[in-house]
Each structure stands twice: as C-alpha cells, then as structure tokens.
Amino acid sequence: MRDFFKQYVPYYKNYINRFIYAFIGMALAAVGTSGTAYAVKPLLDDIFVNKDLEMLKILPIAIVLLYFGKAAGTYIQAINMAFIGQDIVRLVRDKLLGHILKLDVDFFYKKNNGELISRITNDINRIQSAVSQKIGEFIREFLTVIGLVVVVIYQSPELAFYGLIVMPLSMWPLSILARKMKKLSFRSQESISDITTHLSEIFNNIEIIKANTSEKFELKKFSDFNMNFFKINLKTVKTNELVNPLMETVGAIAFSLVIVIGGKQVIDGELTVGAFFSFLTALFLLYPPIKRLSSIFNFMQDAIAANERINQLLDLRATIISGQNNFPENIQKIEFKNVTLRYDEKVALKNINLEAKLGQKVALVGDSGGGKSSLVNLIARFYDVSSGEINIDSLNIKDLDIKQLKENIAIVTQRVYIFSDSIAKNVAYGKEVDEQRVIESLKQAHAYDFVSKLPEGINTDLDEFGTNLSGGQRQRIAIARALYKNPKILILDEATSALDNKSESVISDIIDEISKDKIIFIIAHRLSTIKTADKIAVFKEGEIIAQDTEENLLLNCDEYKRLKTLSN
C-alpha cells in the first residue's frame, strides 16, 4: 500500500489547497462525531440526574451544531477529494495512453485491443476512488477513531483498556482477508479484461460471425468468460462479507467485558452513570468507523491489484529508439545490406541486399509469406533489423530522427485505415487541412469523382470503418492520404488490390508521374501493376532470389515466370 501512495504523491502536490479544505472537512466531521458521544454525559448527568435547566437549553443547540458540523465537514471533504481523484485519474489515463502509443508496433500486434482498452478504462477506474474518496474516508475515519478513543480514555482509562484491547486482536484475521481480497481482485480484473477482449473480437469480426452463423458459438465462449467473472465476484463478496461478522464478534467480546467491569464500577460509585453511557456510546460509535477502515483496506487491495497491472504497462519500454541525425534533404537512395529479420524465433528475411534509387519504382513480388511486407516494415522502422543495415544515402536509418523519417514515408496497405472524421481530415490526417491540396490529392487518387458527388463533398464525415464507402473508394482515400503527405519514400503494399482494372491502371499512371522525386516500393500480386517498375525483386521464403527488370526476369527467372503465369 505504501508503494501505491508513493506513486501518487507527486500528483497530490498539485492539490495542496484542495487537501487543506478536505482536511478541514474531515476534522469537522471527526469532531462532530466525537462531540456527539461526549454530549451523552451532560445529557444524563446534568439534565437527567442534576436537573440542570441551563444545560437543557444549551445541549439541544450544541447537538444540532455538532451534527451540522459533521454534515458540512463530510460534504466539504467529499467534493474536494472527488476533485483530486477524478483529476488524477484523468492525468493517469492520458499518461497511460501516451506511454502505450510510444511502444513498438510489435507490442500492438501481440496485445489484444480489448485488453488494452480494459486497462485504460476498467483498471484506471478501479484506482480512481482509491486515490480520492478512499483516502479521504480513511483519514476521516481515522481521525474519528482517534477522537472517540480520546473520549473513551477521558471517561474511564481503566474501562478503555478492556474496551480497546480486543481491537488489535481482530487485526490478524482481517489482514488474512485483505491478502485474499488482493488475489481475488487480480483475478477479477483479468477476467473483465477477457470479457472486453472477447467483445472487441466479436464486434471486429461480426461479418465472419454472421456469414458462418456462429452467433451461438461466440455467445457460448462469452458466457464462459462471463460465468468465470461471476464466480470470482461471488468469492470476493464472500470474503468481503466475512469482515462484518468478524468485527461484530470482536465488538461483542469488548462490550461484555465493559459491562462486567464498568457495571461494577457504577455499582461501587466509582463511575457516574453519565460517564459510563458516554463511554459506551463512544465505544459503539467506534465500531462503524473501524468497520469502514477495514473495508477501505479491502477496497485498496482491488486498487493495488489494478495499479500493478497498469504499472506492468508503464514499465514496458520501446526498443525502437530515435536517432539524432536529420533526414537527408535530397535523398538519393535506400540500401539494404545483408539484412536479416527474425520475429522471435521465426526468420522472415535472410541476407537481403537491395538498392532503390531516387526516381525508381522497385517492385517486390513472390508467394504469400515470402517476406515482402516485412521488408517494407523495416523501412518505416516498425521493426529493426536483426542483423545487417539499412542506409538512406550513407546514414543508417537507426541513426535518423524517427519523426523526420516517418514524415518522409507514406505507406498504403491493403487494409485501409479510416478515422471517424471528415474526408478532408482523413486525407490530411495529422496535418493542417489545405482544401486545395486535399482536392488535388483526391483527384490524383482517382477519388474526387465520387467525393464531389457526396452531399458535403470533402467535408462529408466518415465513420471509423468507412462503412459509408465501398472497398475501392476507401482504398482511394488511403492513396490520397499518402499523396497528400508528398513523401520522399512511398510504399504501396497491395494498395490497389481493391480497385477495378481501369482505376488501377489510372493510379499506376499517376504513380509513374509522381515517381520522379521519390523512391517507390510496390508490393503487388497482380503483376500487371508493376510492368513499369525499374526493378523487380523476387522473394522466396525470406530471400531475394532474383532482381531485375521484368523483361530480363521473364528471360532468366523461372520463379518470376511461374508468378506471371499465376497472375494472368
């Protein structure tokens, strides 16, 4: 628990004023509660026993004031602590996403979206009340306990000894329960993340589910996760609910001891009835705050478990680090030298040597799984080479500023990424919208014809999956986005696969046109797309087995001839 608060102390420093208000509120609430217990003594001794009329006037007013103080204090504490908690959670959420976004692409391939969403939403929500309400409540209850203990000791130190001695004894079973709660919390959080993961899988794959009528199958899988979550939650309730009976039993033992000893003292005239009842009231009032303290303790276990899961993410570091050198202004070539790439154990690229010069179009062809996408992913530093090097002019890409590198590369893949925003913002993605340039890029991508017919033209909103567009239209938007960026290096990874022959050939012409001041890599299965490539590299099982013009390959490379026959 100490580590938990240590982590959040730096945040607390920004809220000193709010803490002061909250603390005043807590103190007011604690004084209110203890004062009420103390008031039992004048009620019994002065009003009932001594028949003091003056006290009869003062005491009701004092009690109203005490209760008002308690109510106002609780309110002040609650709103100030809630502010602190909500604000810290907002900052942690920003920090977590900021951190996650910096991690390697590989991390996102391996992690499931649902799990990440669960961390950023569910897990962070779980720490919210711990860093706000719960510490507020903890301090308030703690102060209340101290106030009441003072009253108890003041009224009768001897009785207090018997009344309070039992308390530490109850701590041992409570700490066992707390440990169990922490384990259960961890399991519960993993279980909710399974649920989110599965839900995201269902909604992302809804078409395939519908096409296979596998709704029942998916529901069954979901129900299993859901049942598991239910069982864990039930165990949590069972553990948590043990706290009350345990505390009540301990309380009853303390109560009996007090009756035996206190009763004797009253009978012997050593203690007034008022003092005894005031003592007893304070002892009774002690019970709820102690109970709340222990349930806060259990609640904290949940928050700590969530925090550990968040920290696991915050501890991850990106392995792809930016270099210091500026991206060359007039780039002349990219060179792969003896490049090998391994994904864990799997060798995806072996000993690749390839050069692409400014103004060239280099096509990568070969069977599926040959390593074509892996090669272009290396240029964008989605991955780093396992051995060998990639140089842009004479600079190793690892030494280049990664932001500048990415600003100079545009990638269009078969999978099109559309953001829920207007067409213009999708095309100018991440940059200022220059309407003229957007229209120009859309025209080049052969997309302006259909966009201009939409009711709001380039300002038409697209949804996240671009469902209001056809597959080919989406792909054209993606091509327009790459052209808008006007990159030095353009990568087209099956970028025209969803287009009809006519559009594809128009776009191929445009690519030919813009290729003068760029280096272009084209991956295509339809070999008609790459007829005009300056160089075609033929991939087989992670190696480049030939690289030449189409004309020469058709003469000398059997593998290319085979691919060409397949593609016709």
Ligand SMILES: Nc1ncnc2c1ncn2[C@@H]1O[C@H](COP(=O)(O)OP(=O)(O)OP(=O)(O)O)[C@@H](O)[C@H]1O
């Ligand atoms: N992120 C990854 N993690 C692990 N293995 C991968 C990863 N990406 C690709 N691979 C593996 O590396 C090999 C090369 O894959 P790659 O996607 O580069 O081939 P490709 O030639 O582009 O195939 P396709 O034409 O089907 O797109 C394949 O065996 C693939 O399973």
